[in-house]
Amino acid sequence: MSARIPPVLRPEHPSARSLGQLASEFGLEHIGSLDGIEITGVTLSTGDLHPGDLYVGMPGAHRHGAEFAAQAKEGGAVALLTDAKGAEIAQESGLPVILVDSPRAALGDVSAWVYRTTEHMPLLFAVTGTNGKTSTSYLLEGILKQMGLVTGLSSTAERHIGDLTVVSRLTTPEASEMHALLARMRESEVRAVAVEVSAQALSRNRVDGLVFDVAGFTNLSHDHLDDYADMEAYFQAKLPLFQPDRAKRAVISLDSPYGQRVVESARIPLTTIAMTPPVDGSAAADANDVEWTVEVLDERAAYTEFRLSGPEGRSLVTRVPMIGWHMAADAALAIVMMVEAGFELEAIGQALDEDGGIVAYLPGRTERVSGDRGPSVFVDFGHSPDAFLNTLKAVRRFTPGKVIMLFGADGDRDTTKRPEMARVAAAGSDILVITDHHPRFEDPDSIRKTLVDSAREAYPDHELYEVSPPEAAIRKAVELAGEGDSILWAGPGHQDYRDIRGVRTPYSAREEARAALREAGWAE
Numbered sequence: 001m002s003a004r005i006p007p008v009l010r011p012e013h014p015s016a017r018s019l020g021q022l023a024s025e026f027g028l029e030h031i032g033s034l035d036g037i038e039i040t041g042v043t044l045s046t047g048d049l050h051p052g053d054l055y056v057g058m059p060g061a062h063r064h065g066a067e068f069a070a071q072a073k074e075g076g077a078v079a080l081l082t083d084a085k086g087a088e089i090a091q092e093s094g095l096p097v098i099l100v101d102s103p104r105a106a107l108g109d110v111s112a113w114v115y116r117t118t119e120h121m122p123l124l125f126a127v128t129g130t131n132g133k134t135s136t137s138y139l140l141e142g143i144l145k146q147m148g149l150v151t152g153l154s155s156t157a158e159r160h161i162g163d164l165t166v167v168s169r170l171t172t173p174e175a176s177e178m179h180a181l182l183a184r185m186r187e188s189e190v191r192a193v194a195v196e197v198s199a200q201a202l203s204r205n206r207v208d209g210l211v212f213d214v215a216g217f218t219n220l221s222h223d224h225l226d227d228y229a230d231m232e233a234y235f236q237a238k239l240p241l242f243q244p245d246r247a248k249r250a251v252i253s254l255d256s257p258y259g260q261r262v263v264e265s266a267r268i269p270l271t272t273i274a275m276t277p278p279v280d281g282s283a284a285a286d287a288n289d290v291e292w293t294v295e296v297l298d299e300r301a302a303y304t305e306f307r308l309s310g311p312e313g314r315s316l317v318t319r320v321p322m323i324g325w326h327m328a329a330d331a332a333l334a335i336v337m338m339v340e341a342g343f344e345l346e347a348i349g350q351a352l353d354e355d356g357g358i359v360a361y362l363p364g365r366t367e368r369v370s371g372d373r374g375p376s377v378f379v380d381f382g383h384s385p386d387a388f389l390n391t392l393k394a395v396r397r398f399t400p401g402k403v404i405m406l407f408g409a410d411g412d413r414d415t416t417k418r419p420e421m422a423r424v425a426a427a428g429s430d431i432l433v434i435t436d437h438h439p440r441f442e443d444p445d446s447i448r449k450t451l452v453d454s455a456r457e458a459y460p461d462h463e464l465y466e467v468s469p470p471e472a473a474i475r476k477a478v479e480l481a482g483e484g485d486s487i488l489w490a491g492p493g494h495q496d497y498r499d500i501r502g503v504r505t506p507y508s509a510r511e512e513a514r515a516a517l518r519e520a521g522w523a524e
């Protein structure tokens with residue numbers, strides 16, 4: 001059995017637009033007559049095709065999309081937009097062709113035109129950075145709701161339109177999907193949208209055709225070096241979000257050393273935010289003026305209380321229902337992004353006070369899945385050394401006993417971060433249980449070996465178990481744990497499948513952890 005691929009959300013009442021008008025407005029060449037052809041949608045995948053669509057055939061890592069033009073026609077596509085090579089490949093399909101140099105580069109503006117997403121749009125917030133995009137986006141959504149707005153969300157975990165939720169495929173959807181989603185949100189009278197923007201999305205034109213009202217930067221640390229040659233290339237990929245064609249204003253966190261460089265390269269009005277006292281090695285430690293500061297006042301198992309202080313003596317004290325300073329940082333970033341969008345800090349403070357703090361549920365983000373008895377078990381989506389460092393610290397604060405860290409590493413993704421993940425995991429835990437995550441097409445034994453060897457090399461005496469598969473590993477971790485201990489299971493977070501040789505095998509770490517606790521007699 002394989003897990004279901006989630007659907008793409010589209011407007012329910014799309015308006016038809018003339019293909020000839022599209023070609024003339026964009027000044028595009030075409031092959032075959034466009035007379036009388038009307039389009040109601042756009043897609044780059046036959047899997048998501050609707051009758052009346054413009055099918056975009058783009059060169060991919062494996063195939064040229066134009067190879068699927070005949071299939072697209074069968075499914076009801078009325079025309080093909082592609083490059084010269086694609087036009088040649090699709091000659092036999094019988095579809096009229098619109099020619100562009102780069103289908104990927106054209107997709108955003110074409111989708112915006114088809115779905116009219118340049119008109120009457122909700123407030124658009126973008127969040128980027130290595131860690132904290134999902135958390136900040138959910139927190140933004142939560143606070144906007146507390147302010148009484150109908151909201152939308154596009155995140156790694158889920159897409160939300162008001163109360164409607166669908167599971168996500170990519171962190172940031174392809175541009176055609178993004179514009180369809182926003183058009184659907186507009187139909188549902190959504191007033192503000194929080195969008196997670198990955199580096200890959202910026203490199204692959206997925207947010208083209210959009211200008212965000214406010215863009216937020218969380219931090220940058222080691223990740224994604226399978227996609228980018230080095231940290232500098234990864235960093236550079238984030239910068240286009242902070243230029244006038246992508247965002248009107250920005251809020252930049254100086255909690256990582258890269259924050260200051262984002263400030264220096266941004267060409268839009270911006271403000272800065274940082275923890276006080278500054279995080280070790282952060283840009284804030286050297287900065288002369290940080291406009292907004294965040295101070296943790298109280299840390300409890302159920303919440304983190306913080307003070308946000310800004311220019312002109314403005315300040316607010318509130319709680320975020322998550323553990324760790326980094327959650328206060330994400331929540332404060334969300335609040336300042338709202339202030340930059342025109343909300344009054346005082347009004348935000350009042351709305352939050354009425355509810356006793358921020359109300360938000362973050363699926364699989366240091367999510368406590370255990371009950372009142374037995375060890376605390378947290379399932380987290382962290383898969384980078386920096387995320388491990390911060391979540392382990394947060395879990396340690398509430399753990400009188402041992403901290404047991406259970407994790408694996410992604411196959412076919414940045415292999416260079418694995419040794420550091422293992423070292424950080426060993427440094428912050430009392431016991432390590434190393435297991436599998438998404439092996440994809442890699443050998444899971446060899447992924448585990450790198451993790452085990454790296455942890456052993458750095459900490460030869462650390463208590464360490466290698467257990468595969470993860471279903472057995474969580475049971476081992478529970479067996480090792482007692483009352484007062486904590487288990488942090490990092491990696492799977494909210495996900496409901498494992499990718500094993502390209503097949504999405506249904507699996508939920510949260511459910512497995514609950515089952516393991518039940519079997520051990522710690523839960524009903």
Ligand SMILES: CC(=O)N[C@H]1[C@@H](OP(=O)(O)OP(=O)(O)OC[C@H]2O[C@@H](n3ccc(=O)[nH]c3=O)[C@H](O)[C@@H]2O)O[C@H](CO)[C@@H](O)[C@@H]1O[C@H](C)C(=O)N[C@@H](C)C(=O)N[C@H](CCC(=O)O)C(=O)O
Pocket residue numbers: 044045046047058059060061062063064065066068169170171172173174198199200201
């Ligand atoms: C490496 C990468 O970015 N791949 C993306 C790419 O796939 P591809 O180039 O392999 O596509 P392909 O198989 O060669 O096919 C070429 C074209 O033919 C189309 N096609 C193909 C087969 C078919 O039957 N019908 C059909 O229409 C495909 O939709 C595609 O447009 O084009 C696909 C269609 O849009 C994307 O879904 C796919 O993202 C994959 C799933 C992916 O995992 N991307 C990762 C790297 C990613 O973007 N991650 C970021 C970061 C997450 C984070 O922060 O951790 C994200 O934003 O999610």
Ligand SMILES: Nc1ncnc2c1ncn2[C@@H]1O[C@H](COP(=O)(O)OP(=O)(O)OP(=O)(O)O)[C@@H](O)[C@H]1O
Pocket residue numbers: 129130131132133134135136156171196218219326327329330365366380381382383386387388390391
């Ligand atoms: N501001 C922060 N600084 C450092 N770590 C953080 C911060 N916010 C969240 N984290 C940790 O980073 C991990 C990922 O969190 P989250 O899912 O919010 O980030 P993300 O940027 O969406 O990640 P991804 O790109 O993988 O989707 C979790 O372990 C979380 O606890």
